[in-house]
Amino acid sequence: MAIETTHRESDSRYVSRVWTGRIEGAARMTSIATSTSELVFWSDAGVPRVSVRGPETAASTADIVGDSETFGITLAHGTSMAPLPNSALIDNQWDSPNVTARGFVLAGEEFEVPGVDDAEALVDRLVRAGILVRDPMVEDVVWGGIARVGTRSVQRRVAAATGLTQGAIRQIERARLAAALLEEGTPALEVVHRCGYFDQPHLARSLQRFIGRTATQLQRPDASAHPLSLLYKPRALPDS
Structure with a gap:
């Protein structure tokens, strides 16, 4: 079973990508690592949910029961939720305590659920x-810009804004790029x-x-394998 997904880039400085996903029936999904946080809207057995999901530092397997439709806003590097400490979101998520089909609560304020x-x-x-x-400095240095502050200050600001080190971000984004290239049919040695x-x-x-895949599995997908979460090619390879 495959996941039906659509996604687009955003013209907002705060957003990397906007995406949707749909799964029908019970399944297990391989959730791949990601170096950014995201705001996610979905329905669980007809009950609307809203969560802020933090970076995922390794691939994991998730069980999905019933039909699922999900809408997500992936934040850009350097963008974060001020009321939520990034360190608490690593490999974790925060769920809104009050969600209806039309609105949700975040930091004590109510917002309309968007399309x-x-x-x-x-x-x-x-x-x-x-x-x-x-x-803004964080996204610049992650993608190769030169900071006007010292190395230690850069490290502190990257960690404060993302919860990750520059090295961890590079490893995750490099793996995502490699997987996308392999799916396109690029030979493994060239990907190296x-x-x-x-x-x-x-x-x-x-x-x-x-x-959570080998190079062969990415190049020759098995229809019986667990579907992957959203995989897209990063715009570039971040600096370490």
Whole structure:
């Protein structure tokens, strides 16, 4: 069984991507590692849910029971929820305590549940409310920019905004790029060179840890295998 997904990039500085997903029937899904947080809306047995999910530092398996439709707003590196400590969100999530089909509560304020086309409008409201904050330096240095502060200050600001180190972000994004290239049919040896791995065993260890697949499984998908969560090619390879 496959996951039906759609996704798009965003013109908001606070957002990396907006996506939707749909699964029918009971299944197990492989959730791949991700270095960003996201705001997720879904329905569980007809009950609406809203969560803030933190970065996932390794691939994991999740059980899905019944039909599931999910809508998510993936935040850009350096964007975080001010009321929620990033350290508490690593490999974890925060669930809104009060959700209806029309609204949800975050940091004591009520917001309307958006549609895919309204994602940026919700983000703007969260920014104005002081709930969503952004450190522009973090995204710049993650993707190769030069900071005007010392190395230790950079490390502290990256950790404060993401909950991860620059090295952890690079490892996760590199594995996601490698997996996307392999799915496109790129030979494993070429992926090793393009993504900066030492050799094929190094690539294999990274894929197993962060994607939960081997190179062969990505190049030759097995219809009986657990579906993967949203996998898309990063815009570039982040600096370490």
